[in-house]
Amino acid sequence: MPRGEQAQAARWAGTAMASSGLLAFTGAIGSAEPHAHAAVQVLLVLDGEVMLTDRHGHQRRTEAAIIPAGVRHELRAAPGAHGLLAYLDPAHPAARAAGARIATAGDADIVSTWQVAARPLATAAVTGPATLSGVLCSIGPTADTRGIPAVLSRALEAVPQLIDGPLLLGELAARVGVSASRLGHLFAEHLQLPFPAWRRWARLLHAIEAVRGGATLTEAAHGAGFADSSHLTRVCHEMFGLAPSHLVHLVRPAA
Structure with a gap:
C-alpha cells in the first residue's frame, strides 16, 4: 500500500458489521479519496471535524449527511474524528426513505442538500445514544408506499445464486419472466441506479462477507464474480476510496 494511502487508512479504526444490503461502521473516521458508491451513505459525526466535498468542489464541515447512490464525493477527517457510517443497498427501506x-x-449532487436531508440524524444524536437502529429509524418511513415491485424483488432474491458468474441482466430477467429492458428500467426507476452499478455493489458486499467468513481476497474476488483480486481492489477504490485490504480488516469478526 502506498505511504499516503497507509496514513489515510490508519485513521480508520473501529467496529463494523455487514449484513444483507447493509455495511455499517462505528469508530474513528479516516479520509477517503473521491469516489462514488452504489449505495446510499448515511454519515453521523459524533466527535471531531469531518469535511465533505461534492463533485463541484463545494466543501462543507459536516455533522450529518445522507449521500445519494452514484454521487461522487470526497471525505476528509481531522485526527480524533469519530462517528457512524452506514452504506445501504438502494433497495433497503431506510435507503428509500433517505432518497x-x-x-x-x-x-x-450538492453537499448542502446532503446536510439538509440529514437534519433528523443530527437531532437524534443530541437527544439520545447514536445506535445504528436509532439512526436508521430517525430517517423516517419511505414516502413510496408502493414499495419495490414484486418482479424486482424476485430478481434481487435470485442474485446470490448467480453472483459468482457473469450475472447478466438478460439471465436475471429470464429468471423472473420479464424482458431485460424492462428489468433494467425497474432498477433505474426504483433503485436510482443502472443495473451494472448495482451489480458492482452487490459483488463487493458478497466479497466482504466471504472475507469475514475466512476467505482470502483472491477467493472472495472469484466467489463474487470479480475477474481477480485486482478487479476487486479497483471496484473497492471506486466505491469507498479505500483498498479492500483495509476495508475487510474493519469488518472481520472479532477474534
Whole structure:
C-alpha cells in the first residue's frame, strides 16, 4: 500500500458489521479519496471535524449527511474524528426513505442538500445514544408506499445464486419472466441506479462477507464474480476510496 494511502487508512479504526444490503461502521473516521458508491451513505459525526466535498468542489464541515447512490464525493477527517457510517443497498427501506428526503431537500449532487436531508440524524444524536437502529429509524418511513415491485424483488432474491458468474441482466430477467429492458428500467426507476452499478455493489458486499467468513481476497474476488483480486481492489477504490485490504480488516469478526 502506498505511504499516503497507509496514513489515510490508519485513521480508520473501529467496529463494523455487514449484513444483507447493509455495511455499517462505528469508530474513528479516516479520509477517503473521491469516489462514488452504489449505495446510499448515511454519515453521523459524533466527535471531531469531518469535511465533505461534492463533485463541484463545494466543501462543507459536516455533522450529518445522507449521500445519494452514484454521487461522487470526497471525505476528509481531522485526527480524533469519530462517528457512524452506514452504506445501504438502494433497495433497503431506510435507503428509500433517505432518497425521499434528498428529493425534497434540493440538488442531489450538492453537499448542502446532503446536510439538509440529514437534519433528523443530527437531532437524534443530541437527544439520545447514536445506535445504528436509532439512526436508521430517525430517517423516517419511505414516502413510496408502493414499495419495490414484486418482479424486482424476485430478481434481487435470485442474485446470490448467480453472483459468482457473469450475472447478466438478460439471465436475471429470464429468471423472473420479464424482458431485460424492462428489468433494467425497474432498477433505474426504483433503485436510482443502472443495473451494472448495482451489480458492482452487490459483488463487493458478497466479497466482504466471504472475507469475514475466512476467505482470502483472491477467493472472495472469484466467489463474487470479480475477474481477480485486482478487479476487486479497483471496484473497492471506486466505491469507498479505500483498498479492500483495509476495508475487510474493519469488518472481520472479532477474534
